Amino acid sequence: MGLFDKLAGWLGLKKEVNVLCLGLDNSGKTTIINQLKPTNAQAQDIVPTIGFSIEKFKTSSLSFTVFDMSGQGRYRNLWEHYYKEGQAIIFVIDSADKLRMVVAKEELDTLLNHPDIKHRRIPILFFANKMDVRDALSSVKVSQLLCLENIKDKPWHICATNALKGEGLQEGVDWLQDQIKTMRT
Amino acid sequence: MSESGSDGGKWLDAHYDPVASLYTFSSCVDLADLSGDGESRLVVGDLGSGSSGMKLKVFRGTALMSESTLLDLPAGLVAFFMDLHEPRIPAVAVASGPCIYVYKNLRPYFKFTLPSLEVNTLEQDVWQQVREGQIDPPTLKEMLESIRMKADVPLSVRSLRFLSLDTSDMGEYVQLHKQQPIRRQTVITCIGTLKKSTADEDGVSCLVIGTECSDVYILDPEAFIVLYKMSLPAAPTLMDVTGQYDVEFRITVACRNGNIYILRRESDKPKYCIELASHPVGLVRVGKIVVVGCADESLQGFTQKGKKLWRIVLPAPIITMAAMDLPTRGFQAVLVGLANCEVQLYREKNLLSTIKTPDVVTSICFGRYGREDGTLIMTTKGGGLMVKILKRTAVFDDRDSSAGPPLAQSVRLNVPKKTKLYVDQTLRERENGLAMHRAFQMDLSRLRLAAAKAYVKALESSLTPMSSSLTEPLKMNAVVQGLGPSFKLTLNVQNTAACRPVMNLAVSFLYDENLYRMRNPYMRIPLLVPGLIYPIETFVECTSDRGISDIIKVFILTKGRSSPLLTAHINMPVSEGLTLN
Numbered sequence: 001m002g003l004f005d006k007l008a009g010w011l012g013l014k015k016e017v018n019v020l021c022l023g024l025d026n027s028g029k030t031t032i033i034n035q036l037k038p039t040n041a042q043a044q045d046i047v048p049t050i051g052f053s054i055e056k057f058k059t060s061s062l063s064f065t066v067f068d069m070s071g072q073g074r075y076r077n078l079w080e081h082y083y084k085e086g087q088a089i090i091f092v093i094d095s096a097d098k099l100r101m102v103v104a105k106e107e108l109d110t111l112l113n114h115p116d117i118k119h120r121r122i123p124i125l126f127f128a129n130k131m132d133v134r135d136a137l138s139s140v141k142v143s144q145l146l147c148l149e150n151i152k153d154k155p156w157h158i159c160a161t162n163a164l165k166g167e168g169l170q171e172g173v174d175w176l177q178d179q180i181k182t183m184r185t
Numbered sequence: 186m187s188e189s190g191s192d193g194g195k196w197l198d199a200h201y202d203p204v205a206s207l208y209t210f211s212s213c214v215d216l217a218d219l220s221g222d223g224e225s226r227l228v229v230g231d232l233g234s235g236s237s238g239m240k241l242k243v244f245r246g247t248a249l250m251s252e253s254t255l256l257d258l259p260a261g262l263v264a265f266f267m268d269l270h271e272p273r274i275p276a277v278a279v280a281s282g283p284c285i286y287v288y289k290n291l292r293p294y295f296k297f298t299l300p301s302l303e304v305n306t307l308e309q310d311v312w313q314q315v316r317e318g319q320i321d322p323p324t325l326k327e328m329l330e331s332i333r334m335k336a337d338v339p340l341s342v343r344s345l346r347f348l349s350l351d352t353s354d355m356g357e358y359v360q361l362h363k364q365q366p367i368r369r370q371t372v373i374t375c376i377g378t379l380k381k382s383t384a385d386e387d388g389v390s391c392l393v394i395g396t397e398c399s400d401v402y403i404l405d406p407e408a409f410i411v412l413y414k415m416s417l418p419a420a421p422t423l424m425d426v427t428g429q430y431d432v433e434f435r436i437t438v439a440c441r442n443g444n445i446y447i448l449r450r451e452s453d454k455p456k457y458c459i460e461l462a463s464h465p466v467g468l469v470r471v472g473k474i475v476v477v478g479c480a481d482e483s484l485q486g487f488t489q490k491g492k493k494l495w496r497i498v499l500p501a502p503i504i505t506m507a508a509m510d511l512p513t514r515g516f517q518a519v520l521v522g523l524a525n526c527e528v529q530l531y532r533e534k535n536l537l538s539t540i541k542t543p544d545v546v547t548s549i550c551f552g553r554y555g556r557e558d559g560t561l562i563m564t565t566k567g568g569g570l571m572v573k574i575l576k577r578t579a580v581f582d583d584r585d586s587s588a589g590p591p592l593a594q595s596v597r598l599n600v601p602k603k604t605k606l607y608v609d610q611t612l613r614e615r616e617n618g619l620a621m622h623r624a625f626q627m628d629l630s631r632l633r634l635a636a637a638k639a640y641v642k643a644l645e646s647s648l649t650p651m652s653s654s655l656t657e658p659l660k661m662n663a664v665v666q667g668l669g670p671s672f673k674l675t676l677n678v679q680n681t682a683a684c685r686p687v688m689n690l691a692v693s694f695l696y697d698e699n700l701y702r703m704r705n706p707y708m709r710i711p712l713l714v715p716g717l718i719y720p721i722e723t724f725v726e727c728t729s730d731r732g733i734s735d736i737i738k739v740f741i742l743t744k745g746r747s748s749p750l751l752t753a754h755i756n757m758p759v760s761e762g763l764t765l766n
Binding site: 024025026073074076077097098099100101102103106107110135 | 197198199200246247248513554555556557558572574576577578
């Protein structure tokens with residue numbers, strides 16, 4: 001970290017990072033973003049996102065601007081318009097929806113092969129969400145089904161989460177923060 | 186995710202369980218949001234082994250969520266909204282035998298039995314006499330048979346069963362049944378739904394049922410009374426319903442006599458009739474077109490008034506058919522399951538894609554399953570369950586596969602105007618046509634003669650680099666390397682015979698001795714194995730310093746023949762080595 005960054009840190013100025021939050025509908029993207037916001041800013045009711053919404057939250061050293069994209073089929077073609085701006089990607093998976101795991105994989109493959117993403121070394125954080133559901137798949141199984149081991153040119157990390165209680169989220173965000181810091185220096 | 190070439194990777198393989206032990210047909214499969222949480226479930230009337238194990242199964246995602254036993258073989262299954270209560274949860278109606286079992290929240294809710302039919306009075310009298318002990322079983326059999334032969338009203342199931350029994354079992358059967366009153370009942374053959382007054386997705390629907398005695402009933406969804414009754418000339422087997430009961434509706438019915446009838450509101454008799462050449466095995470309506478699959482491996486399209494639009498021949502017999510309707514993309518097509526383990530997708534008469542399946546598909550259902558709109562659910566003959574999801578990016582291109590004039594034919598050509606020169610030439614050609622043709626033919630003959638002469642000459646003097654001799658088929662090419670005055674001359678000789686080697690060959694060179702000196706102007710060629718290329722190398726030295734070049738002739742000779750087998754002329758390059766000095 002450079003001297004200026006340290007100075008900025010002391011002054012309370014934090015670096016801005018744009019993060020894209022992607023995933024199928026009903027996977028829990030908005031719920032996860034809501035959990036990461038400060039307690040007083042959290043919404044009570046989560047409704048399906050239409051189009052996208054922009055949310056902000058801060059961690060110890062970074063200020064995140066999250067593009068919370070809608071996961072519904074008809075809005076998924078909007079995702080690619082924001083790939084250029086994104087400096088990191090959060091990909092949320094509904095671990096309990098075994099049937100649509102192929103759809104999640106298909107969308108992930110499309111994302112990774114997009115020209116705006118393909119040749120950039122941007123970190124991808126996977127949240128295997130809904131771990132509280134009775135027959136949810138483990139994060140290892142999810143990463144197997146999505147063939148995550150084939151991602152060789154980008155740093156990635158998968159966390160098992162329960163967005164309703166916020167379990168596992170902090171671990172993922174800490175990893176993302178470290179990755180963004182190492183990218184900058 | 187495997188992508189088979191024929192379907193162009195349009196489908197994602199979401200789930201395949203080859204041993205789901207699900208034996209059913211398209212009429213007994215439906216998708217419905219049974220818990221009101223926005224996730225559709227798969228409801229299946231499982232026929233089991235055909236005599237036992239009939240079940241109503243509900244799948245959620247990849248797992249079986251619930252199952253309940255059915256009393257009889259299901260003939261049809263539909264999910265429908267029977268009331269306006271919130272939350273909007275559809276009921277499931279299972280038609281089996283003469284009854285419709287209605288399930289709400291997956292619990293038995295109501296049982297509707299078809300009204301019983303009129304019983305033959307003679308038959309009733311005969312059984313009355315049996316009850317009083319006046320006649321014995323053999324006489325009963327005789328009397329029933331005579332009634333069966335001439336009566337207008339058919340016999341009841343009990344009498345028919347009695348007639349089919351052996352003489353030894355008759356007494357027992359009569360003892361068992363004679364006290365009960367005779368009833369004649371029909372069975373349901375097909376079932377459909379008809380929106381009552383609104384076209385909304387979650388509007389209340391009436392049940393439409395077709396029966397074995399050639400009637401079609403429309404039932405009120407709340408009171409379960411017969412709202413409307415229509416008669417057909419034959420027993421219906423397949424049914425499609427569209428419209429609203431209170432406004433206008435149209436029921437398309439395929440019947441067992443090989444005809445299709447179209448029923449409409451305000452008429453209890455069929456309005457239109459389509460007479461098919463072969464029996465119908467599938468009936469699907471796409472928009473305003475009725476698509477019928479026939480037993481003669483054909484798919485036919487008709488208008489709603491029964492006018493034939495098209496007919497295509499399929500590669501295999503049809504097993505099942507279903508509509509593929511994707512309103513979010515405005516896409517409508519027909520899925521046809523064939524006996525050759527393929528499911529083909531047709532938009533009108535054009536084949537859009539083919540899905541290969543590991544087993545013969547017996548039921549197809551397309552719609553919203555779980556949270557995915559474009560889901561294709563198939564069950565196979567071996568009891569497997571297959572779920573495929575249409576890719577978001579999949580596009581079906583409508584290529585017209587039918588034979589016809591190509592598109593280019595209808596494009597107008599840009600023909601230039603007739604000029605004076607063109608008209609004059611045309612006139613001249615018209616007048617002197619005969620002379621022009623003769624002149625052309627003579628020139629053509631001369632050209633052919635000249636070509637033949639040249640060829641013969643070349644053959645006679647063996648000037649070609651290809652040997653024409655049948656015993657020694659050879660091929661040669663020559664390469665000159667170097668700047669001079671010393672050149673390297675490489676001859677690549679190949680025996681082109683299939684298996685015979687060539688022996689006793691030699692190479693000789695003819696050149697101007699004032700210009701060139703050759704180290705060995707005569708060489709023997711070793712035995713040539715067929716197919717291999719033999720490089721033969723020699724060195725040529727240019728002795729002149731005047732910067733001129735000449736031709737070196739190469740001859741391939743064979744023992745005992747004066748004329749060479751092959752001749753090649755090598756244009757030697759100008760020696761640059763000497764001029765540099």
